[in-house]
Amino acid sequence: MADPTTDPAATLYRTVALVRGFEQRAVELVRAKVVLGGIHPYTGQEAIAAGTCAALRPDDVITSTHRGHGHVLAKGADPARTMAELAGRTTGLNQGRGGSMHAADFGVGVLGANAVVGAAVPIAAGAAWAFRRAGSDRVALTYFGDGAVSQGVVLEAFNLAALWRVPLVLVCENNGFATTMRTADTVAGSILGRAAAFGIPARTVDGTDPEAVRDATAEAVARARAGDGPTLLECTAYRFDAHHTWEHTARPRYRTDAEIAAGRARDPLEIQGARIPAATRAAIDADVAELLDRAVRFACEGPHPDPATALDHLYATGMRARAGAN
């Protein structure tokens, strides 16, 4: 049986399975009202998180999006503390201050998920520039969706990153929709064309295949470490579920059942699962299920923050803000 701690194919499968299972548990906790505010499920896009992070070193950093659980977990955050963050507990990654859309774990190089579309791209570029200035070969990788390529700040960041050759990997997760708008209805020209305009090498990658994503990312990371600047990877995938769990009640119609079925047919879990022995897969599945059982228990058992601490951490210097009533 392949050992998932040493066999790359098994390791990739394990990450995909972990993210898939985590998302399913998180949706259940949304329905149980343990996770409030809802989540943006990542199901169908797991190969992108798993493949990209497999090509990074622990000391590299990522910035993430509002659909960020997969990135955070693939970079190495503890699933239990991540789930506790979604549940708003003090045991969460951000002590319950960030929640689903802002999960961050600086200890494993996650500089934060960001709820403003495209906003984290220049942040990653700045971190990458700081690494190079410090003489290290660390790189930054930033995720953004197809909707973000119409944000001005993203294109401005492309310009800065290319101009200053910062060690940055730009990962566009093209899941076909900007919320409910089809990519073709929001992107004039093409996503690769955006990069070409700035002289940034770019390619489209099958974002349902973890190994294809990993290999393409490894090339981009090598370019960045060598001082050759940014690369854009457009990773195509299909979002299996709602833009946000809110859709489970509001049920907006913007895609057909047949289209969803066709999208779900190309499943990263099955694609990677087929590459490893059945026994290995079963062992990993069992291990991940147990891990996630523990994560859910840990999240539900964590204390809710004391309301008196609502403004703790507002200032890094510890400055205390005035109360709203006295």
Next chain:
Amino acid sequence: MPNLSYLKALNRAIGDEMDRDEAVCVFGEDVGVAVTHATAGLLKRFGPDRVLDTPISEQAFTSFATGAAMAGLRPLIEFQIPALLFLVFEQIANQAHKFSLMTGGQTRVPVTYLLPGSGSRESWAGQHSDHPYSLFAHVGVKTVVPATPADAYGLLATAIRDDDPVVVFAPSGALGVREDLDLARLAPVPLGVGRIHRSGTDVTVVAVGHLVHDALAVAEELAGSISVEVFDPRSLFPFDWSGLAASLERTGRLVVVDDSNRTCGVGGEIIATAAEEMRLIAPPRRVTRPDGAVLPFARGLDLACQPTRAQLRAAVEKAVGAG
């Protein structure tokens, strides 16, 4: 004793902090040739790895600095035009400011945003004459408005050393102020500590930025009839509430003069807090820009929207008369 200009004091603070700490770096448009003079000589002294001329991409380079700060640097960004803060409000108020809380204290964002030439600049018209410090105080971003060369030096040095984002508004009306100073005694000035420029017993005038000099002139005009205390908060967020309370213990009367728009301007907050918590023996008054003001181009129209010494004098006389 050297005669130091306000602008040179800003320049000196940046240079001294860059000398002191390798992590300090400067971003901005035309900072290499220093069109505003605030960054004069820094490129030659510290090189292009620490003084970066940026493309005209304010939103990207503002968040670029946030990322650099998260990775250990202490960037200072110079914006030539105060209205650019409207363009990067998302990057400062919604990104840099929120990271400490949202991450549960995992990171800090020590970025300084310097505005050398905020407020009216003698007919630079609608999009170059804003003075939006009240907006930043409102969202809780540390906000300072120095009035004198020594305070410009001291507050900017403190802002650069602060672990949170800080916006430093250098009013165009103060840039020409000069002061005889012993350069060896220039020192950081803490945020949240006001300064009494002139003691008085009848009324406290809280003046923000360049208006401190107008307040001092009015106080001098009224000397002999009304004893005016001129209180300069120096930083608007945090604000020196205890310093103001102590001043009002002495005078009991309050006039605020502030070059921001009236509704939701910081002047309103100062008066509200004084009314709730401090000793007042007469109704407080404020002198501000008009509601929703956009400074018109023609010089007379521009001036008509700014707080004037005549308005301040009238407000002081009313406050004292009402007592």
